[in-house]
Amino acid sequence: MSTAKSDGRPDKVTTRTVVDFKRKGEKISMITAYDFTMARIVDYAGIDVILVGDSASNVMAGHETTLPITLDQMIYHTSCVVRGVDRALVVADLPFMSYQVTVKEALISAGRMMKDAGAHAVKLEGGAPVAETIRRIVDAGIPVMGHLGLTPQSIYKFGTYKVRAKEEAEAEQLINDALALQQAGCFALVLEKIPSGLARKVTEMLDIPTIGIGAGSACDGQVLVVHDMLGLTRDFHPRFIRRYANMFDDMTQAISTYVQDVKSGDFPSDTEQYN
Numbered sequence: 001m002s003t004a005k006s007d008g009r010p011d012k013v014t015t016r017t018v019v020d021f022k023r024k025g026e027k028i029s030m031i032t033a034y035d036f037t038m039a040r041i042v043d044y045a046g047i048d049v050i051l052v053g054d055s056a057s058n059v060m061a062g063h064e065t066t067l068p069i070t071l072d073q074m075i076y077h078t079s080c081v082v083r084g085v086d087r088a089l090v091v092a093d094l095p096f097m098s099y100q101v102t103v104k105e106a107l108i109s110a111g112r113m114m115k116d117a118g119a120h121a122v123k124l125e126g127g128a129p130v131a132e133t134i135r136r137i138v139d140a141g142i143p144v145m146g147h148l149g150l151t152p153q154s155i156y157k158f159g160t161y162k163v164r165a166k167e168e169a170e171a172e173q174l175i176n177d178a179l180a181l182q183q184a185g186c187f188a189l190v191l192e193k194i195p196s197g198l199a200r201k202v203t204e205m206l207d208i209p210t211i212g213i214g215a216g217s218a219c220d221g222q223v224l225v226v227h228d229m230l231g232l233t234r235d236f237h238p239r240f241i242r243r244y245a246n247m248f249d250d251m252t253q254a255i256s257t258y259v260q261d262v263k264s265g266d267f268p269s270d271t272e273q274y275n
Contacts, residue, residue: 013048013089015121015143015187021048021220022209028188028221030091030211031229034060034077038226039084047088049211051123051223052078054093054153059227066152071098071109078117091145092119096153099124099133106133110142123190125151127177131184138185146181148174149215150193163214165194178202190223191215193240214240 011017021028030049033039034056042050056077057069071094078092092113099106106124113119121143124130134144149164158164165171174194181189188209191199196216203210203218212219224241227233231246261267 012087015089018049018089018188018209022207028209028211030221030223032223032225032227033081033084036080036084039081039088042226043085043088048221049223050081050085050088050090052081052090052092052119053225054095055225057095059225059233065155067096067155069095071095071112074098075112075117078113078119082118089120090118091121091123092117094122094124099130103133103136107137107140110137110144111140114142121145121187123147125153127173128180131180134181134184134186144184144186145188145190145211146178146186147190147192148177148181148194149191152192161193163193163195165198171195171198174198175202175205178206182206182208191219193238214238 018028028048029046030051031042031047032053032055033042033050034052039050052074054066054069054074056074057063057066060077061069061073063069074092074095078090082090094106094109094113098109110122113122122137123145124134125147127148134146137144150158150161155161165174171194175198178189186208188211189202189206190211190213191202192212193214196218199210199212199215200218203220209220211221211223213223225233228236228241229244231243231248232251234248258267
């Protein structure tokens with residue numbers, strides 16, 4: 001359990017805290033949020049890291065992939081989240097094509113995410129080919145979280161959401177990429193949808209923490225999309241999701257009851273109006 005200050009307020013989580021969690025053997029909890037209200041809830045619940053994921057493209061905007069969301073839209077979502085957080089480290093995804101073209105563009109995108117949105121760190125996808133970009137961003141004083149395995153921004157390249165790095169050649173490449181990202185200065189690394197044995201191997205060989213999603217229990221931490229784990233979505237059923245609530249049904253029932261109460265005249269009652 002994380003420590004608290006003498007006045008009862010929990011310690012602020014920083015990138016150094018996250019690295020220290022691995023050193024101490026304390027698992028890291030990470031979850032997505034995209035707005036002020038959800039950020040306040042998950043921060044109050046004690047989450048260590050909030051990821052403002054480009055998954056907002058899916059769960060907030062209704063797109064099929066993460067590709068359509070823009071840098072300006074990600075800055076908006078991130079700024080909303082930052083205003084709702086007291087303790088958690090806020091990491092924001094750099095969206096598709098905001099860092100892939102040139103290092104200069106990547107630096108500008110990362111800088112805007114920090115200056116305009118107030119993010120504490122950025123996350124970007126890819127291995128050795130983006131290592132130099134990561135190094136330049138880190139050299140500018142911006143912490144970077146890497147992302148390997150299934151990288152959703154490359155979904156049209158992969159052509160499938162199936163488990164990555166099951167074959168020896170791809171597994172070896174992922175190991176090399178992980179080492180390259182650590183060398184480039186990443187403070188942590190997301191491993192998405194890869195075999196658990198490979199995730200264990202990568203986790204044990206790195207000094208920086210790994211955060212898994214569909215990558216097994218050996219990772220130094222875990223991340224889920226908040227809409228999935230709360231049961232707000234119901235059409236997405238990969239095996240790595242554990243639903244801790246069924247909020248789709250709970251909210252549907254509550255709103256249905258409200259509709260009935262309005263229609264019947266039961267709401268508002270005498271005690272719910274002003275005289």
